Amino acid sequence: MKVYIANDHGGVELKNRIIQEFAPKGYEFVNLGTDTTDIVRYPYYAEQVAKHVEQDPESRGILICSTGIGMSMAANKFKGIRAALCTDAYMAKMTRKHNNSNVLCLGGQVTGILEALDMVEIWLTTEFEGGRHCISLGLLDEIEDKLLREPPADSVMTPGK
Numbered sequence: 353m354k355v356y357i358a359n360d361h362g363g364v365e366l367k368n369r370i371i372q373e374f375a376p377k378g379y380e381f382v383n384l385g386t387d388t389t390d391i392v393r394y395p396y397y398a399e400q401v402a403k404h405v406e407q408d409p410e411s412r413g414i415l416i417c418s419t420g421i422g423m424s425m426a427a428n429k430f431k432g433i434r435a436a437l438c439t440d441a442y443m444a445k446m447t448r449k450h451n452n453s454n455v456l457c458l459g460g461q462v463t464g465i466l467e468a469l470d471m472v473e474i475w476l477t478t479e480f481e482g483g484r485h486c487i488s489l490g491l492l493d494e495i496e497d498k499l500l501r502e503p504p505a506d507s508v509m510t511p512g513k
Contacts, residue, residue: 353476354411355402358397359385360423363416366468370414379476385416396511398426398435405454406432409429413455414472420459427455429488431500433491439463444471448478450485453477 355374359367364387367486373380384400386392394417413435415423415459427435435455436447439462447453456475458468 353409354380354382355414355476356382356384356408356411357414357416358383358401360376360392360397360418361386361389361460362418364389366416366458366460366465367414367462369465369469370472374472374476388462394422394513395426398423399430400454402427402430402433402435403453406430409454411454412476415455415457416460417457418459418461420457420462423456424457428455429500431496434489438471438475440467441470441474444475445478448475448490449481452485453491459499495508 353477357367357370363385367383367385371383375381382404384404385397389453398415401415405411409432413427414480417423424435424437427433427486432455433455434451436443436451436453437457438444438447439459444456454477456472458471
């Protein structure tokens with residue numbers, strides 16, 4: 353499985369640990385995040401992951417900022433993205449089983465490394481149940497169709513603008 357992963361300055365350490373832990377297990381990571389703790393703006397990174405996951409529906413995304421809140425807010429602005437901020441293993445499991453989330457958001461400064469690794473493993477290996485949950489996902493799709501429009505191709509955000 354291909355996993356697009358990105359972070360801002362608050363998630364460098366956690367991103368590196370996730371890649372280190374799961375790449376040997378066969379996951380293909382595409383690192384779209386910063387590799388330094390210099391201050392950067394999370395929406396640029398959320399956009400990159402969201403657009404890649406949208407174009408590659410078999411893939412998943414992981415976004416990490418200090419709390420995970422900003423990344424989840426930004427990622428959920430994109431059509432087809434179901435980003436879930438998780439703070440424990442149960443949330444990670446249920447967001448896959450019931451919501452078919454395709455982007456996991458984590459807080460690099462508020463979640464312990466081992467707890468975060470546990471969440472990632474559960475999230476990567478849990479399948480969507482389908483069934484009655486498809487009704488709710490269909491309703492989310494209807495909301496997106498009403499509210500979100502495809503932006504012009506040249507509207508991608510550029511850092512510094």
